[in-house]
Amino acid sequence: MSDQCDLCLLGLIILSSLLTGTSGDDHLFISSGVDVSLSCNKDLSDCKSTSWTHSNSFGHSWVKLITGGIKNKDTERHERLSLESDCSLNIKNVTEEDYGLYTCRQYVNGEQQGNDAYVFLHVLHVSPSSSSSSSSSSSSSSQTEISPGRSVTLSCQLYLYSGLSCDDWVHSGGFELLWVNQAGVDLKTDSRYQISSSSSSSPHRCIITLTTTLLDEDDNREWRCQLTQRNQVQTSVRYTVKYSAQADSTTAVKSMIVSIVEMAVFAAPTVILLQIICARRAGRKDSKPPEEIEMPTILQ
CATH class of the missing domain: 2.60.40.10 (Immunoglobulins)
Structure with a gap:
């Protein structure tokens, strides 16, 4: 018990030096x-x-x-x-x-x-994990395995040196972990993203996760995990979505199919119009009166 009290006291001293800057x-x-x-x-x-x-x-x-x-x-x-x-x-x-x-x-x-x-x-670190949208479990994954349609979870972890719990350290010091987009807007305001804070088995880690389903337009999209103290950014980590070559080829095929469909849609009226014109011309030829029909040369 005395050891725990000593650690708590030391943690408070560290936090006090951090907040006041007097040590x-x-x-x-x-x-x-x-x-x-x-x-x-x-x-x-x-x-x-x-x-x-x-x-x-x-x-x-x-x-x-x-x-x-x-x-x-x-x-x-x-x-x-x-x-x-x-x-x-x-x-x-x-x-x-x-x-x-x-x-x-x-x-x-x-x-x-x-x-x-x-x-x-104190170190801020981001690590990704991804899974298919139909699977509830996620496994460690590199960026090259990320592709549209998959669910991705980004774990942002703050590794800190303190004798206090993460919650006490963060809240007492006026700190906050956030996920923001390239413009600095908090992603909690976008229903597409699920943002959650979780406790760690280690007292030296604060964790905030971002989960979303990737879209085609997310390629090269940037998200940032940032640590603020009283609304002042202390540090941040950028994560940029990079789709694999396979994902790029799949997207290219999709784009080609879309282009073909669009061409077919635009070409269809022209084809129908040509068919109508040809049909009308054929009907006119069949309806000529007998006297206008030329006699074969051999009968002349």
């Missing part, structure tokens, strides 16, 4: 797939004694990323990390697993210099 801690909200630079309190002339550690399990399982100014090669993200001349930590192509608390510390002769620098990294 000097950095809270960064970014989307997955981008590069980010985490600042350190540089108190030394160089970064040879700088260390960076990371935890995304709220104070446990700390991972050493930089030790003595050198990257640790046994970390999975080794290739994506770099240390700048000002001791900032660069992370390339951020993933949802990079969220958490980063701590920068500097030493001289084994003694810490200055205060720790804390950076809270």
